[in-house]
Structure formats: C-alpha cells, structure tokens
Amino acid sequence: MLSVLCATSLVTLANEHKLNPATGLVDATGHNMVAAHCTACHSAKLISQNQMSRERWLETIRWMQSTQKLWPLGEAEPVILDYLTTWYGPKIQSRRAPIPAHLMPQGSD
Numbered sequence: 001m002l003s004v005l006c007a008t009s010l011v012t013l014a015n016e017h018k019l020n021p022a023t024g025l026v027d028a029t030g031h032n033m034v035a036a037h038c039t040a041c042h043s044a045k046l047i048s049q050n051q052m053s054r055e056r057w058l059e060t061i062r063w064m065q066s067t068q069k070l071w072p073l074g075e076a077e078p079v080i081l082d083y084l085t086t087w088y089g090p091k092i093q094s095r096r097a098p099i100p101a102h103l104m105p106q107g108s109d
C-alpha cells in the first residue's frame with residue numbers, strides 16, 4: 001500500500017521538532033485535531049510512517065471515509081490536511097535540477 005518509509009528523514013524530523021508524547025506525532029498547530037480524528041481506529045504510526053502530498057492525504061481520507069467508516073471531518077479537514085502536508089508531506093521537492101546545457105536542443109547553425 002502507501003507505506004513508503006524514509007527512516008532518515010523521520011529521524012531528522014523527530015530531532016528538529018517536539019513530538020507529542022501521547023501520539024508520537026509532531027506537536028504543532030493541528031496536532032490536537034489529528035489526535036482527535038485520526039487515532040481512534042489505528043495507531044498514529046500509520047500516519048507518521050507516511051509522507052504524502054496533500055492530494056494523496058485527501059485520497060487516503062476519502063478512502064477511509066468510503067470503506068472504513070471514517071466520519072466526515074467538516075471544518076477540521078483543511079486543518080488536518082495542512083498539518084499532514086506540513087509535517088508528513090513529501091520530503092523531496094519535485095523540482096528537478098536544470099538540464100545541463102550540452103543536453104539542451106542545439107540551435108540550427
């Protein structure tokens with residue numbers, strides 16, 4: 001499934017940010033909403049072991065809503081998505097390095 005794990009960046013994250021002792025998730029804005037809505041059925045580790053874009057997090061939420069009886073999140077949803085994308089978002093930016101000049105198309109001369 002979606003359990004792509006990058007241990008190195010998780011360790012870095014844990015060192016740089018305070019983790020909530022109860023959930024093991026980063027203690028920051030939105031944490032309490034996530035704790036309230038997202039740890040009732042499964043461990044918070046399912047969250048912290050993932051790194052997804054906002055779109056993928058939303059898909060995961062929709063999947064749980066349609067198949068796992070997750071309730072509608074209402075006004076908490078954007079707060080939860082902000083939190084998840086900030087702290088458990090993709091670590092590697094999709095921006096690629098510039099194409100080296102010698103690989104660029106040549107002029108017509």
Ligand code: HEC
Nearest residue numbers: 001002003037038040041042046047050060064068069070
């Ligand atoms: C009503 C129960 C329920 C709630 C509440 C719930 N989930 Fe889940 N979630 C599940 C179930 C069931 C699974 C599948 C567990 C498994 O595969 O072992 C799951 C799986 C996941 C996965 C792993 C998906 C994958 O493809 O590997 C993630 C990430 C996740 N949930 C995040 C969340 C987040 C974020 C929230 C809060 C918005 C949340 N869950 C709230 C039931 C729930």
